[in-house]
Amino acid sequence: MSRSLSPSxxxxxxxxxxxxxxxxxRKSDADREQLLRDVLSxxxxxxxxxxxxxxxxxxxxxxxxxxxxxxxMCEDNxxxxxxxxxxxxxxxxxxxxxxxxxxxxxxxxxxAGGSDAAYQLNEELRKHIANLYxxxxxxxxxxxxxxxxxxxGMSAKLRACNLLPSTTDLHKIGQAFAHNQPLFQFVxxxxxxxxxxxxxxEWFRLSLGNVQCKHIILGGICHDNGYLPMLEPYKHDxxxxxxxxxxxxxxxEPQYRDMSFKxxxxxxxxxxxxxxxxxxxxxxxxxxxRPLRPIHSLPRDSLDPIVDGISNLGETxxxxxxxxxxxxxxxxxxxxxxxxxxxxxxxxxxKKPAPRKFLLLNKNQERLxxxxxxxxxxxxxKLYRRIKEVGKVCNFYHLTGKCSGxxxxxxxxxxxxxxxxxxxxxxxTRACTGKSFCRDFDCTFGHVCPYGAQCHGKGCQFEETHxxxxxxxxxxxxxxxIERLTK
Numbered sequence: 001m002s003r004s005l006s007p008s009x010x011x012x013x014x015x016x017x018x019x020x021x022x023x024x025x026r027k028s029d030a031d032r033e034q035l036l037r038d039v040l041s042x043x044x045x046x047x048x049x050x051x052x053x054x055x056x057x058x059x060x061x062x063x064x065x066x067x068x069x070x071x072x073m074c075e076d077n078x079x080x081x082x083x084x085x086x087x088x089x090x091x092x093x094x095x096x097x098x099x100x101x102x103x104x105x106x107x108x109x110x111x112a113g114g115s116d117a118a119y120q121l122n123e124e125l126r127k128h129i130a131n132l133y134x135x136x137x138x139x140x141x142x143x144x145x146x147x148x149x150x151x152x153g154m155s156a157k158l159r160a161c162n163l164l165p166s167t168t169d170l171h172k173i174g175q176a177f178a179h180n181q182p183l184f185q186f187v188x189x190x191x192x193x194x195x196x197x198x199x200x201x202e203w204f205r206l207s208l209g210n211v212q213c214k215h216i217i218l219g220g221i222c223h224d225n226g227y228l229p230m231l232e233p234y235k236h237d238x239x240x241x242x243x244x245x246x247x248x249x250x251x252x253e254p255q256y257r258d259m260s261f262k263x264x265x266x267x268x269x270x271x272x273x274x275x276x277x278x279x280x281x282x283x284x285x286x287x288x289x290r291p292l293r294p295i296h297s298l299p300r301d302s303l304d305p306i307v308d309g310i311s312n313l314g315e316t317x318x319x320x321x322x323x324x325x326x327x328x329x330x331x332x333x334x335x336x337x338x339x340x341x342x343x344x345x346x347x348x349x350x351k352k353p354a355p356r357k358f359l360l361l362n363k364n365q366e367r368l369x370x371x372x373x374x375x376x377x378x379x380x381x382k383l384y385r386r387i388k389e390v391g392k393v394c395n396f397y398h399l400t401g402k403c404s405g406x407x408x409x410x411x412x413x414x415x416x417x418x419x420x421x422x423x424x425x426x427x428x429t430r431a432c433t434g435k436s437f438c439r440d441f442d443c444t445f446g447h448v449c450p451y452g453a454q455c456h457g458k459g460c461q462f463e464e465t466h467x468x469x470x471x472x473x474x475x476x477x478x479x480x481x482i483e484r485l486t487k
Contacts, residue, residue: 084212090142090183091129091215092207093247094200096227097149097186099220100249101271107158110168114176117269118184121145124266128245129215132262141214145184146203147177148196156434161276191433194226201230208240217264219247222256223274235259250274356477357441363473363486366436366465367447375425379418383426386419395427400442431461436468441478 106113122143129138151170158164174186189195200221207213221227234240235258245262249270265272360368387393394409396402398420405411415423432438432445449455449462452470460466475483 088142089140089212089214090144091125091217092203092213093125093143093145093217093219094203094207095145095147095218095247096196096200096220096224097147097154098196099223100147100247101154101158101275102269103271104163106269107164107168107170107173110165111172111176114173115180118145118177118180121266121269122181122184124269125217128217128264132215132245142183143181145181146187146199147174147185148187148189148199150191150196151186151188152433153191153435156432157275157437160434160437160439163275197224197226200227204230208243213243215243215245217245217247218261219270220249222246222248222252223250225253225255228253228255231259231261235261356479358478359439359441359476360472361474361476362469362471364469365474366468367438368436368468368470368472369428369447369450372424372428373421375422376418379416380422383415383419383422386415393423395423395444396442398423399427399444402442435462435465 102113102117106117109116122145125143125145126138129141129143151174155164155170158170159166164170171188174188178185187199189199200218204216204218207216218227231244234244238260241260241262245264246256246259247270248263248265249272251273360370362368383393390410390412392409393415394403394407394411396407397409397411398415403411414420427444428446428450430445432443432447434440434443434447436447438445438447446462448465448468448470449460451457452468453466455462455466471486473484473486475485477483
């Protein structure tokens, strides 16, 4: 007979081992579920990061392409700039003409000398540039030369020093200089101490900032400390000192020797010594050719350089005035018979000689203007009325008697003495371009300021002469005879 199990038996109602195992499975399922949740959360976080990274990558790719395009454009532009820079490189040569006069021979030969000076200067400059830049082919570099000079003032000074023949025109020399080399030129800056300086400084500033300008040569500046402030900021800048050379002509001021700029000297073209500070007259010091004639007591007022009289008579020119002829001294002038009632006098004295023209010079051989007597008001009024009626009168015709007649001014009858004196004073108020260097015996301009160092007028035409010594020391006559007025 079979055995039956009751519900209350352990086998039928309770299995501890199975329960334990089941509990283990339940825990495992929970862990697995949690793991899946964790994996899903991590995946979701990674997906978000992925999306963000993908967007960032896309942005980076876009930016990279943009920067690559920009870099390519910049490279192209740089290449174009380099080509443009190398296609027309040039050298600037800036010369203060007052500090770099040519050798005497160039002036003596006139236009041929100006042309030859340009040719030789171009050769010397190219040699200098080739030596400075041995790693470059400099033969295609342009050389630009600007000579800044007061043409009229320089002409007068050269003539006064007997270096520029009377038949030679400095303007023609400058034109020949420019015609020989297409990038060479004389720049006429006109009268004034600072005009050449200003031009040169501005050209230097402009050239220094231009990459196409490979090198700058400054000439004729070492004699003038006024250019030191222009160079001072760059004397320790190696990138600038490499690009700048100093063309040494006249003896340099000491401060220039302390600078690092490359020196260059071209002795076959430029003078290495100053022009005579004042025109040299041999008689003054050594009596060569003619002994000096002794002077007999000259009245002080005949030597007074201060101009009296009107100072506002307007424009025009100035002239040289002849001294009163010396008192006539006859070696023998009369033949007489003493105590003879019918005594006859025979005057055998020579005719009164015409006054000799002369220049009045101070101890430095600077020209002064002789004193002119004040013009009376009636004569001034007559002169003004005449000018109003017939137009400006010709100074040269009335004061010197020398005019071709093509001047455009009124000639007519010679003016009366009173009006002539008024015209002399009127002419004297206009400054001669040569100032105290002028040696024209018929010049009708003024040569020094009548007020000298005491002048306080703004824009005085004679500003450059305010420091001229106004004490006369010599009379220089047309025949080259010299009279010494002071010991």
